[in-house]
Amino acid sequence: MTAHLYSQRYGKSRVRLSRITRNGPRHEFIELTAAISLDGDFAAAFTAADNHLIVATDTMKNTVYALANEHGVPSIEAFGLRLAAHFLETYAHVSQVTVSLEERPWTRINLDGEEEAHSFVASAGEEYCCEIAANRQATTMRSGLRGLRVLKTTGSGFSGFLRDRLTTLPETDDRIFATAIEASWPCANLCTDWLAIRQSIRAEFLRVFAREFSPSVQATLFQMAEAVFARCVEIDEISITMPNQHHLPANLTPLGLKNANVTFIPTDEPHGLISAVVRRGSQEAS
Ligand SMILES: O=c1[nH]c(=O)c2[nH]c(=O)[nH]c2[nH]1
Numbered sequence: 648m649t650a651h652l653y654s655q656r657y658g659k660s661r662v663r664l665s666r667i668t669r670n671g672p673r674h675e676f677i678e679l680t681a682a683i684s685l686d687g688d689f690a691a692a693f694t695a696a697d698n699h700l701i702v703a704t705d706t707m708k709n710t711v712y713a714l715a716n717e718h719g720v721p722s723i724e725a726f727g728l729r730l731a732a733h734f735l736e737t738y739a740h741v742s743q744v745t746v747s748l749e750e751r752p753w754t755r756i757n758l759d760g761e762e763e764a765h766s767f768v769a770s771a772g773e774e775y776c777c778e779i780a781a782n783r784q785a786t787t788m789r790s791g792l793r794g795l796r797v798l799k800t801t802g803s804g805f806s807g808f809l810r811d812r813l814t815t816l817p818e819t820d821d822r823i824f825a826t827a828i829e830a831s832w833p834c835a836n837l838c839t840d841w842l843a844i845r846q847s848i849r850a851e852f853l854r855v856f857a858r859e860f861s862p863s864v865q866a867t868l869f870q871m872a873e874a875v876f877a878r879c880v881e882i883d884e885i886s887i888t889m890p891n892q893h894h895l896p897a898n899l900t901p902l903g904l905k906n907a908n909v910t911f912i913p914t915d916e917p918h919g920l921i922s923a924v925v926r927r928g929s930q931e932a933s
Contacts, residue, residue, distance in 0.1 A: 788833070794829070855870050
């Protein structure tokens with residue numbers, strides 16, 4: 648059989664790590680999962696069983712622990728950049744490194760207005776993430792968040808949509824809006840304060856979601872992006888995805904009961920999926 652290697656890459660996924668930073672009695676804590684993938688001169692390992700240039704994926708895993716231990720993890724972005732630089736600096740035959748990091752945020756417990764020194768609470772399901780692609784010419788990075796679950800019990804409607812013979816959805820000016828926001832944005836400037844930017848973006852998402860009437864998931868998504876651009880001068884592009892996690896009014900008529908828009912059936916699937924990339928400025932400018 649004749650075959651040729653069209654493209655190849657390999658790496659280690661799902662490397663889990665947690666790291667304490669002890670500043671006296673006050674501790675910082677971060678928990679993350681890393682994935683590392685290398686591009687480079689590895690073809691012979693696939694085509695000729697020649698492993699002499701292979702950086703074992705076990706070594707990649709050890710690198711995650713070692714660099715975290717030696718240098719700390721001030722943020723997933725800073726750590727990711729350090730990891731990517733390490734592979735490029737250490738192995739001349741590596742041409743490109745891709746590092747993906749996911750953080751499960753632990754928030755310091757606040758009791759009676761006082762921050763606890765070493766106790767944290769998790770925000771269920773939420774993750775912060777970043778992806779770095781680095782070669783010897785350039786490094787690009789995207790930061791993001793996902794699993795930011797929000798719900799509002801009113802202040803959301805959906806009407807005026809196209810109706811044809813297959814349309815059964817009633818119009819509404821009062822529905823539950825539930826979603827899990829996922830977003831990512833390019834970090835053009837690799838030296839900015841990523842943590843502050845993520846927190847500002849997150850805060851704008853929550854503010855628009857909670858305070859503005861939603862005529863559709865689409866319109867709310869766009870409003871969120873506008874709010875991010877107004878607050879974060881560093882951000883010129885944002886990608887946002889929001890599933891519409893429907894809560895369907897329960898039909899209680901067969902039971903002889905009236906449902907005054909209070910009892911619903913939460914559904915996971917099928918769900919709407921609304922997604923857009925929004926850029927700063929007018930269309931002509933892009
Ligand atoms: O905000 C919404 N956008 C849609 O495109 C859509 N489609 C649908 O059935 N419900 C909704 N809600």
